[in-house]
Amino acid sequence: MTTYHIWTIGCQMNTADSQRVAAGLERLGYRPVATPDEADLVILNTCVVRQQAEDKVTGHLYQLRPLKQRRPELVLALMGCFVRERDLPRLQERFPWVDVFLPPSDPTELWAYLSARGWLDEAQTLIVEAEVSRLDALPSAALIPASEQGQAVSAYLPIVLGCSHACTYCVIPYRRGPERSRPLAAIVTEAQEMVAAGIKELTLLGQIVDRYGYDLPEFAAARETPLVTLLRRLHEIEGLERLRFLTGHPNWVRDDLLRAVAELPKVCEHLEVPIQAGDDEILRAMRRGYTADDYRRLVARARELIPGVSIATDIIVGFPGETAAQFQRTYDLLAELRLDRAHIARYSTRPLTVAARTLHDDLPLEEKERRRRTLDKLQGTIVGELNARLLGQTVEVLVEGKKKQRWFGRTRTDRLVFFEAEGDWLGRLVPVRVTWAGPWSLIGEVVRNSS
Numbered sequence: 513m514t515t516y517h518i519w520t521i522g523c524q525m526n527t528a529d530s531q532r533v534a535a536g537l538e539r540l541g542y543r544p545v546a547t548p549d550e551a552d553l554v555i556l557n558t559c560v561v562r563q564q565a566e567d568k569v570t571g572h573l574y575q576l577r578p579l580k581q582r583r584p585e586l587v588l589a590l591m592g593c594f595v596r597e598r599d600l601p602r603l604q605e606r607f608p609w610v611d612v613f614l615p616p617s618d619p620t621e622l623w624a625y626l627s628a629r630g631w632l633d634e635a636q637t638l639i640v641e642a643e644v645s646r647l648d649a650l651p652s653a654a655l656i657p658a659s660e661q662g663q664a665v666s667a668y669l670p671i672v673l674g675c676s677h678a679c680t681y682c683v684i685p686y687r688r689g690p691e692r693s694r695p696l697a698a699i700v701t702e703a704q705e706m707v708a709a710g711i712k713e714l715t716l717l718g719q720i721v722d723r724y725g726y727d728l729p730e731f732a733a734a735r736e737t738p739l740v741t742l743l744r745r746l747h748e749i750e751g752l753e754r755l756r757f758l759t760g761h762p763n764w765v766r767d768d769l770l771r772a773v774a775e776l777p778k779v780c781e782h783l784e785v786p787i788q789a790g791d792d793e794i795l796r797a798m799r800r801g802y803t804a805d806d807y808r809r810l811v812a813r814a815r816e817l818i819p820g821v822s823i824a825t826d827i828i829v830g831f832p833g834e835t836a837a838q839f840q841r842t843y844d845l846l847a848e849l850r851l852d853r854a855h856i857a858r859y860s861t862r863p864l865t866v867a868a869r870t871l872h873d874d875l876p877l878e879e880k881e882r883r884r885r886t887l888d889k890l891q892g893t894i895v896g897e898l899n900a901r902l903l904g905q906t907v908e909v910l911v912e913g914k915k916k917q918r919w920f921g922r923t924r925t926d927r928l929v930f931f932e933a934e935g936d937w938l939g940r941l942v943p944v945r946v947t948w949a950g951p952w953s954l955i956g957e958v959v960r961n962s963s
Contacts, residue, residue, distance in 0.1 A: 514541065514542050514543070514552045514553065514631060515542065515543050515544070515545045515550060515551045515552050515553070516534070516537050516542045516543070516544060516545070516551055516552065516553040516554070516555065517544070517545050517546070517547060517548050517550065517551035517553070517554050517555070518530045518533065518534055518544075518554075518555045518556075518557060519548075519554070519555070519556050519557065519572060520557040521557070521558060521559045521565055521568055521569065522557070522558065522559025522561065522565060522592065522593065523559065523561070524668050524715065524717055524758070525616075525617070525668070525670060525688075525717050525719075526557050526558075526559060526592055526593075526616075527668055528667075528668035528669070528670050528717055529557060529591070529592070529616065529617050529619075529670075530555075530557045531655070531656070531657065531660075531667065531668070532619075532655055533555065533557075533591070533619050533622070534657040534659075534660075535655050535656060535657045535658075536619065536623075537553070537657075538657045538658040538659060539658070540632065540636045541636070543659075544657070544659050548576060548579060549579065551586070552585075552586065552587065553586075553587045553589070553626075554576065554586065554587070554588050554589070555589045555590075555591055555614075555622075556569065556572060556573065556576075556588075556589070556590050556591065556592075556594075557591045557592045558590065558591065558592035558593055558594035558595070559592060559593055559594070560593045560594055560683060560687065560862070561593070561682075561683060561684065561860075561862070562857065562858075562860035562862075563860040563861070563862075564860065566594070569594050573590070573607055573610070576588060576609070577609050580609040581609070587611050587612070587625070587626070587629070587631075588609060588610050588611050588612075589610070589611060589612045589613075589614055589622055589625075590603070590607065590610045590612075590613050590614065591613075591614035591615075591616070591619065591622075592614075592615075592616050593616055593683070593684070593687040593688065595613045595614060595615050595616070596615070596686070596687060597615065600613055611625065612625040616687060616688045617670070617673055617688070655667075655669075655702055655705055655706050655709070656706055656709040656710070656711060661709045661710050662710050663710075663913075663938070664709075664710065664711060665710070665711065665712050665713060665910065665911070665912045665913070665921075665938065665939045666711065666712065666713040666714075666715065666754075666910070666912060667706055667711045667713070667714060667715070668714075668715050668717050669699065669702060669703060669706065669714050669715065669716055669717065670694070670716075670717045670718070671693065671694055671699050671716045671717060671718055671721065671724050671739075671742065671757075672691060672692070672693050672694070672717070672718030672719065672720065672721060672723060672724050673688065673689070673691075673692045673693075673694070673718075674688045674689040674690050674691050674692050674719065675688065675690070675691055675719035675720060676690045676691040677691075677719075677720055677761070678799065678866070679788075679798050679799055679800060680797065680798055680799050680865060680866035680867040680870075680871070681798055681828065681831065681859065681862065681865055681867045682862070682865060683862035683863070683864060683865055684719055686864045686865070688719070691719070691720070691723060691727060692727065693723075693724050693725050693726070693727050693728050693738075695728065695730070696725070696728075696730060696738075696741070696742055696745065699716075699742060699746075700742075700745050700746065700749075703746050703749055703752070704749055707749055707750075707751045707752045708751075710939070711752075712751075712752065712753040712754065712910060712939050713752075713753060713754035713755070713756070713910055714746065714752065714754070714755055714756070715755075715756040715757065715758060716739075716742070716743075716746075716755070716756070716757040716758075717757075717758065718757075718758075718759070719759065720759070720760070720761040720764060721739065721757045721758055721759060721760060722737070722739055722760045722761055722764035722765055722766075722769065723761070723764050724738050724739045724742060725738025725739065725741070725742065726738060736768050737766050737768050737769050737772075739757065739769060740768050740769055740772045743755060743757070743772050743776060743779055744772070744776065746778075747776050747777075747778050747779065752778060753778065753910060753941060754778055754779075754780055754910060754924070755776070755778050755779045755780065756779075756780050756782060756926075758784035759784050759785075759786060759826075760783060760784055760785040760786075761785070761786070762785055762786075762787070762800075762801075762802045762806060762807050762810050763801050763802055765783070765785060765810055765814070767813070767817065770813065770814055770817040770818055771817055773817075773818050773821070774817055774818045774819070780924040780925070780926070781818050781819070781820050781821045781822065781924055781925055782821065782822045782823075782824070782852075782924065782925050782926045783814055783818075783821060783822070783823050783824070784823075784824045784825075785807075785810065785823060785824075785825060786825055786826035786827075787804075787807050787825045787826070787827060787845070788800055788826060788827060788828050789827065789828065789831065789834075789838070789842050790804050790827075790841045790842035790843070790844065790845030790846065791804065791834075791838035791839075791841040791842060792804055793838065794831050794833075794834055794838050794842075797831065797832070797833065797867075797871070798828075798831065798867075799866070804841070804845055807845075808845075808848075808849070811823060811849055811851070820925065821925075822852035822853070822925035822926060822927075823849075823851045823852055823853075824851065824852060824853035824854070824855070824926070825851050825853070825854050825855070826854070826855045826856075826857070827842060827846070827854055827855070827856045827857070827887060828856075828857055828858075828859050829842070829856060829857070829858055829859065829880055829883040829884050829887060830858050830859040830875040830879065830880030830883060830884075831859045831867075832859070832867060832871035832872055832873050832874055832875075833871065833872075833874065834859075834875065839883050842887070843886065843887060843890065846887060846890060846891065846894075847890060847894070850894050850897075850898065851891075851894070852895065852898060852925065852926070852927075853891075853895065853926070854887065854891045856884050856887045856888055856891070857884070858877070858880040858881060858883075858884050859873070859875075859880060861873045892951045892952075893951075895951045895952070896949075896950065896951035899927065899949040899950065899951065899954060900949045902927075902946045902949055902954060903946055903947070903948075903949050904945065904946065905945070905946055906943050906944065906945045906946075906959055907923045907924075907927070907929065907943070907944055907946060907954075907956070908923060908924060908941055908942070908943060908944075909921040909922065909923060909929045909931070909941070909942045909943075909944045909956075910922060910939075910940075910941055910942075911937040911938055911939060911940050911941075911942055912938075913938065914938075915930075917932055918930040918931060918932050918955075919931055919932070919933060919937045919938075921942070923954075927953075927954055928952070928953040928954065929944055929946070929953070929954045929955070929956055930953060930954070930955050930956075931944050931955065931956050931957055931958055932957075933957075933958050937958075942958055943958070943959040944956035944957065944958055944959065945957055945958075945959055
């Protein structure tokens with residue numbers, strides 16, 4: 513049996529893409545292995561959103577070159593945001609040991625390459641030919657790899673591909689293309705298949721997930737936010753326990769979406785809405801389209817309409833021209849809003865972006881890192897204080913797995929919880945009383961009168 517290994521770096525969309533490719537390969541009879549050395553097919557699913565991620569990809573490619581030299585029959589595929597069609601000649605010249613290059617979310621060329629190489633028999637080739645016209649070009653009716661069925665509890669489901677917003681720092685539109693929403697019926701069908709494969713929690717994905725459906729004719733006359741319509745349809749799926757969605761944009765989080773989160777029992781009380789900076793001049797330079805006060809009002813409205821909501825954000829420090837005073841405004845906003853999670857990243861110049869073409873990356877790396885650490889320390893304190901309020905409280909945990917002697921899972925507000933208990937708790941919704949609270953996780957004990 514042919515073996516495969518997938519290495520993935522980057523965002524949740526990349527994780528979803530890798531999962532879908534794995535599902536396709538396993539439907540064709542391929543078996544996953546833990547290391548490239550054991551594999552007949554190695555796929556690197558890549559990210560270039562920051563220079564650090566791109567450097568990791570390049571390093572991994574050079575690490576694999578000796579393996580390819582020793583085993584020329586090994587097939588090496590490069591997938592994801594590292595690959596752009598117009599760059600193919602340059603990539604092929606730079607990495608001649610790579611056999612096939614695949615753009616984000618589209619493994620079509622992989623199936624064609626394997627077929628041409630004779631790695632697919634007649635029946636497998638028919639599967640590929642019959643299903644290659646699907647939007648995501650995956651030869652798989654099941655979207656969860658067979659090797660994970662019965663083990664995976666949560667999964668990602670892409671609903672919007674690409675992005676057309678073009679923030680000045682972001683390379684995603686140049687790598688994943690313009691925004692394209694997937695048809696509602698196709699998403700519902702895939703969600704049903706994933707739940708049938710054992711998935712209890714689905715997270716809907718989009719670069720700006722709140723913009724789902726605005727480009728689809730079926731929503732041309734819709735009065736409610738299309739994402740709300742989709743959430744209602746998915747909410748009806750029997751066996752599905754939880755729904756989440758990310759990533760949002762402050763300009764597209766409407767009141768009817770907030771009310772849907774509050775009213776639909778399966779939709780978790782958790783929002784992921786990046787602020788990126790707390791200074792209005794920096795936000796204008798980023799072309800984010802809102803002000804710090806707009807974001808304040810959104811947070812207040814979400815907390816008003818959704819009792820107990822948790823809110824996560826993203827922040828970039830060291831954007832070109834960011835002064836100490838402008839950074840302080842970001843610090844002050846984070847301290848004021850006391851959000852439940854903040855992913856903080858240093859600005860990194862990305863080719864093709866407006867910022868790369870028009871702005872000078874003038875802050876030293878050391879100063880960017882100092883600012884990142886300053887915000888990280890602040891956020892750690894905030895989350896530690898928020899989590900401490902949960903001591904003695906009982907929270908609902910969807911159990912995702914086990915590490916050593918402890919089961920782990922997440923609350924509806926996306927907090928990681930560990931507990932010890934005999935028996936098999938995988939995939940169960942469990943009431944857990946919190947006995948210890950830290951900034952990044954909680955520990956508790958099962959409320960024993962639970963079913």
